[in-house]
Amino acid sequence: xxxFKTLTIWNKLLKKELIFSKKLKFANSVVGxxxxxxxxxxxQKPKYRNISKAVYYHWNHNKDYQKSLTHxxxxxxxxxxLYCREELLRICWREAGMREAYYYVYHEMLTYLxxxxxxxxNFLEKEEAFRLFKxxxxxYDWSKELDRFFCILGMPYEAFMEASAM
Numbered sequence: 001x002x003x004f005k006t007l008t009i010w011n012k013l014l015k016k017e018l019i020f021s022k023k024l025k026f027a028n029s030v031v032g033x034x035x036x037x038x039x040x041x042x043x044q045k046p047k048y049r050n051i052s053k054a055v056y057y058h059w060n061h062n063k064d065y066q067k068s069l070t071h072x073x074x075x076x077x078x079x080x081x082l083y084c085r086e087e088l089l090r091i092c093w094r095e096a097g098m099r100e101a102y103y104y105v106y107h108e109m110l111t112y113l114x115x116x117x118x119x120x121x122n123f124l125e126k127e128e129a130f131r132l133f134k135x136x137x138x139x140y141d142w143s144k145e146l147d148r149f150f151c152i153l154g155m156p157y158e159a160f161m162e163a164s165a166m
Contacts, residue, residue, distance in 0.1 A: 013055065018044065031084065035087075082133075088101055114133070117130060127164075137161075138161075
Protein backbone atom coordinates (compact mmCIF):
# COMPACT_ATOMS: atom_id res chain seq x y z
CA UNK A 1 0.00 0.00 0.00
CA UNK A 2 1.63 3.21 -1.18
CA UNK A 3 0.53 5.26 1.84
CA PHE A 4 3.06 3.34 3.96
CA LYS A 5 5.91 4.87 1.97
CA THR A 6 5.55 8.10 3.93
CA LEU A 7 3.29 7.50 6.88
CA THR A 8 2.98 11.09 8.02
CA ILE A 9 0.02 13.43 7.97
CA TRP A 10 1.76 16.55 6.69
CA ASN A 11 2.12 15.25 3.13
CA LYS A 12 -1.47 14.15 2.53
CA LEU A 13 -4.72 15.85 1.66
CA LEU A 14 -7.68 13.95 3.08
CA LYS A 15 -11.37 14.34 2.45
CA LYS A 16 -13.07 15.47 5.61
CA GLU A 17 -16.08 13.26 4.81
CA LEU A 18 -13.93 10.16 5.36
CA ILE A 19 -12.68 11.48 8.70
CA PHE A 20 -16.10 12.61 9.94
CA SER A 21 -18.07 9.61 8.66
CA LYS A 22 -15.76 7.18 10.48
CA LYS A 23 -15.40 9.51 13.50
CA LEU A 24 -11.62 9.31 13.27
CA LYS A 25 -9.55 11.26 15.78
CA PHE A 26 -5.90 11.65 16.66
CA ALA A 27 -4.73 9.42 19.50
CA ASN A 28 -3.58 11.00 22.73
CA SER A 29 0.05 9.95 22.39
CA VAL A 30 3.48 11.41 23.18
CA VAL A 31 4.62 10.79 19.59
CA GLY A 32 3.25 8.84 16.65
CA UNK A 33 -0.30 10.11 16.78
CA UNK A 34 -0.08 10.75 13.03
CA UNK A 35 0.95 7.12 12.42
CA UNK A 36 -2.01 5.81 14.42
CA UNK A 37 -4.41 8.25 12.72
CA UNK A 38 -3.19 7.28 9.27
CA UNK A 39 -3.44 3.60 10.16
CA UNK A 40 -7.14 4.23 10.79
CA UNK A 41 -7.37 5.97 7.40
CA UNK A 42 -5.45 3.22 5.56
CA UNK A 43 -7.61 0.53 7.17
CA GLN A 44 -10.61 2.07 5.41
CA LYS A 45 -8.86 1.41 2.07
CA PRO A 46 -9.76 4.79 0.63
CA LYS A 47 -9.25 5.70 -2.99
CA TYR A 48 -6.24 7.92 -3.37
CA ARG A 49 -3.73 9.15 -5.89
CA ASN A 50 -0.33 10.72 -5.75
CA ILE A 51 0.23 14.16 -7.18
CA SER A 52 3.54 15.74 -8.06
CA LYS A 53 2.59 19.31 -7.22
CA ALA A 54 3.87 20.62 -3.89
CA VAL A 55 0.94 22.00 -1.90
CA TYR A 56 2.53 22.18 1.53
CA TYR A 57 5.99 23.17 2.71
CA HIS A 58 7.36 21.98 6.04
CA TRP A 59 10.01 24.21 7.59
CA ASN A 60 12.16 23.23 10.52
CA HIS A 61 14.34 25.88 12.16
CA ASN A 62 17.61 24.45 13.48
CA LYS A 63 17.22 26.24 16.83
CA ASP A 64 13.85 24.54 17.37
CA TYR A 65 14.98 21.13 16.14
CA GLN A 66 16.03 19.72 19.52
CA LYS A 67 12.91 21.05 21.24
CA SER A 68 10.51 18.98 19.15
CA LEU A 69 9.07 15.84 20.78
CA THR A 70 10.30 13.79 17.85
CA HIS A 71 13.88 14.68 18.76
CA UNK A 72 13.84 13.99 22.49
CA UNK A 73 15.72 10.74 22.85
CA UNK A 74 14.33 9.26 26.04
CA UNK A 75 13.01 5.85 26.99
CA UNK A 76 9.50 7.28 27.33
CA UNK A 77 9.59 8.56 23.75
CA UNK A 78 11.15 5.33 22.46
CA UNK A 79 8.32 3.37 24.10
CA UNK A 80 5.83 5.71 22.44
CA UNK A 81 7.45 5.05 19.04
CA LEU A 82 7.11 1.30 19.62
CA TYR A 83 3.52 1.72 20.79
CA CYS A 84 2.44 3.61 17.67
CA ARG A 85 3.97 0.90 15.46
CA GLU A 86 2.15 -1.79 17.43
CA GLU A 87 -1.08 0.16 17.06
CA LEU A 88 -0.51 0.51 13.31
CA LEU A 89 -0.18 -3.26 13.04
CA ARG A 90 -3.22 -3.91 15.23
CA ILE A 91 -5.43 -1.49 13.30
CA CYS A 92 -4.34 -2.46 9.81
CA TRP A 93 -4.50 -6.17 10.49
CA ARG A 94 -7.86 -5.98 12.31
CA GLU A 95 -9.56 -3.72 9.82
CA ALA A 96 -7.99 -4.68 6.54
CA GLY A 97 -5.69 -7.70 6.90
CA MET A 98 -2.94 -5.55 5.42
CA ARG A 99 0.38 -7.38 5.27
CA GLU A 100 2.02 -4.18 3.99
CA ALA A 101 1.83 -2.78 7.51
CA TYR A 102 4.23 -5.48 8.69
CA TYR A 103 6.71 -4.60 5.98
CA TYR A 104 6.56 -0.94 6.96
CA VAL A 105 7.01 -1.61 10.70
CA TYR A 106 9.60 -4.37 10.48
CA HIS A 107 11.58 -3.23 7.46
CA GLU A 108 11.17 0.47 6.76
CA MET A 109 11.19 1.73 10.36
CA LEU A 110 13.87 -0.43 11.98
CA THR A 111 16.75 1.82 11.02
CA TYR A 112 14.87 4.79 12.49
CA LEU A 113 14.43 3.00 15.82
CA UNK A 114 18.04 1.83 15.84
CA UNK A 115 19.30 5.35 15.13
CA UNK A 116 16.99 6.63 17.86
CA UNK A 117 18.62 4.30 20.40
CA UNK A 118 22.10 5.44 19.38
CA UNK A 119 21.08 9.03 20.12
CA UNK A 120 19.84 8.24 23.63
CA UNK A 121 22.18 9.70 26.26
CA ASN A 122 21.14 7.81 29.39
CA PHE A 123 22.81 4.37 29.31
CA LEU A 124 20.25 2.67 31.55
CA GLU A 125 17.42 3.95 29.36
CA LYS A 126 19.33 2.89 26.26
CA GLU A 127 19.80 -0.59 27.69
CA GLU A 128 16.06 -0.90 28.39
CA ALA A 129 15.22 0.47 24.94
CA PHE A 130 17.50 -2.14 23.37
CA ARG A 131 15.74 -4.89 25.32
CA LEU A 132 12.35 -3.60 24.15
CA PHE A 133 13.65 -3.33 20.58
CA LYS A 134 14.72 -6.98 20.63
CA UNK A 135 11.29 -7.98 22.00
CA UNK A 136 9.72 -5.99 19.17
CA UNK A 137 11.87 -7.83 16.60
CA UNK A 138 10.89 -11.23 18.00
CA UNK A 139 7.26 -10.59 17.04
CA TYR A 140 8.16 -10.85 13.33
CA ASP A 141 9.08 -14.10 11.58
CA TRP A 142 12.55 -13.40 10.21
CA SER A 143 13.26 -17.06 9.34
CA LYS A 144 12.76 -16.50 5.60
CA GLU A 145 14.32 -13.03 5.61
CA LEU A 146 17.63 -13.45 7.41
CA ASP A 147 19.52 -11.74 4.59
CA ARG A 148 17.14 -8.80 4.78
CA PHE A 149 17.63 -8.60 8.56
CA PHE A 150 21.40 -8.52 8.02
CA CYS A 151 21.03 -5.74 5.43
CA ILE A 152 18.88 -3.63 7.75
CA LEU A 153 20.74 -4.12 11.03
CA GLY A 154 24.24 -5.05 9.88
CA MET A 155 24.56 -8.34 11.72
CA PRO A 156 22.97 -11.80 11.75
CA TYR A 157 19.68 -12.21 13.60
CA GLU A 158 21.04 -14.66 16.20
CA ALA A 159 24.07 -12.47 16.97
CA PHE A 160 21.85 -9.42 17.35
CA MET A 161 19.53 -11.22 19.75
CA GLU A 162 22.51 -12.25 21.89
CA ALA A 163 24.06 -8.77 21.87
CA SER A 164 23.81 -6.37 24.77
CA ALA A 165 23.02 -2.66 24.58
CA MET A 166 25.37 -0.36 22.67
